[in-house]
Amino acid sequence: MYQYSEQDHQLLLERVAQFRGQVERRVKGELSEEEFKHQRLRNGLYLQLHAYMLRVAIPYGLLSSDQMRTLAHIARKYDKGYGHFSTRQNIQYNWPKLEDVPDILDDLAKVEMHAIQTSGNCIRNTTSDPLAGVARDEIEDPRPYCELIRQWSTFHPEFNFLPRKFKIAVSGATQDRAAVAVHDIGLRLVRNDTGETGFEVHVGGGLGRTPMIGKVIRPFLPKQHMLTYLEAILRVYNMLGRRDNIYKARIKILVHETGEDNFREMVEAEWEKIKKGGLHLRDEDFEWIKKFFLDPEYEELSDRDGEFENLLLTNAEFARWVDKNIELHKQPGYRIVYLSLKTAHQPPGDVTADQMDAIADLADKYSLGQIRSTHRQNLVLSDVRLKDLPALWGELKALDLATPNYNHVTDIISCPGLDYCALATARSIPISQAITQRFDDYDFVNDLGDVSINISGCINACGHHHVANIGILGVNKKGVEVYQMTLGGSAREDAAIGKIIGPAFEADEIVDAVSDVLSVYLENREDPEETFLMTYRRLGDAPFKERLYG
């Protein structure tokens, strides 16, 4: 992974010292809340429903074991003993005290982490495929490009006061595990006819109150132009994006209102002016950055193991976990392991300090000392030897991190909702827990196959409900929390915005409604290979509506 230079370290230390001074001045009353608010938000510090909330950046979801231990230390020393992994692969602390935050940032800086640009109208943490560098379907490792984007966008003077926040995702595989189509800019590494790799450039995707799928404004961008092209897009947005109406300020609105072709023309015209400038990437730039992301020295291993295969045959629980939470690795004899943060009794994405420490130890013991966070709010150990899976499974089980549900019905994305969030209008975590409790039968979950449920506690859609196969949006209707259902969304390469199925359900009805929708699917699928989304797309919403409201 990327290692900070002396300059990077210095930059962070100066930033922490600057924020420490701002906090001191705020507490003394030398800064008003209005003046301070912009400074704290620039450092990832929100004031939420119950307390301050600090959002810490995890660049493209990649963490070392030492960084994870520091996150555990912060949770234990300054918070209430846990943290929350978000859909942008970051971690949030829900209870820090204002005066402790500079110390937290100091501790983070020691392990090359920070909270810069995790809030505010700037370019946020670049997200990516959690299987980057190890996936079998990868065209090219996206992490070097993510790191180049991180360095370009951090403190970029021109883009520090954009019309609105700006999110970039990069994927390097044929399967989209980074939801690139619902980002302000999504970059997909693709190969052209001559075998050269470059980027398919998606612009104007996003969720919130106006969900949109990004438009491909360039099907193939040579890699050396990545930063010049991003700069051109951001310049057009910065010049023309609306600043008069917060609800119309995202780039998706600009692309929509300008028209895809006009927007593309403006970007291309801007790009012509700067494409040969200082941001043009040279071969030596790629060589330098790729050195930080070289493959580890994998052992030459067989892709079979006696003990593993024996346990697979004799232990059904182990077999279920392998079936659901293990993916093939590009290197024979290795596997990718999903650590499920989805149980019926812990909010989706929440991890205790003890669990974090234990995960860091497991990463050192079994996975070359690295951990990844996913946009579905789980964690990944990316380089586990096949022969270590039985032992790792035992340790994960003891930590309650081995629920066999990855990409299945109980692997629910949920925003913090009204239990934590000042913007929320309804609770989302209790609904996710109720659904998880209802569908706790493994055979049923297994039979349902690949199906996603996402829950948001307000129209801002932090729980990505628009792009779930079954989306749930909590709203407040005359003082009562009610839940609207959407069907048919997808965040993958076949990205789609779900369609509202009908009137909202009350809190005590929504789990039954989900159950009804799943029953319609099971009754109507042509065979077990037909997923929920395939059945929905084949039949439309009529049979689901009929069951729910008929």
Add this chain to the structure above:
Amino acid sequence: MALQVYTASLLKEGLVAYLCLENGRPSWTFDISQATAGHDEELDALKLAAERSEQDNIVVAPYAIEVLETDSGIMATTKREQIRASGPTITLPQDKIRESRRAA
């Protein structure tokens, strides 16, 4: 006008607090049932005291919320304010671990 209390976030801790006003002297409590509730003109005094606390950098962004007087004390009327008053409605992760340890 409905019965109201003043609430805000404490500047240093960020935690939810409610205004008590006794003999014109303001203080802030975490317990909504200890808050000073008022109607009409009483609210003017509460508002003034809350704003003074904000100027003195004790609290951030004070505002009035509607409450009801019940047998068990003052209670917020909206779900949002009820959750602010009593904390998340879910078991916090660390609490869960402590609970399971106790059960074991």
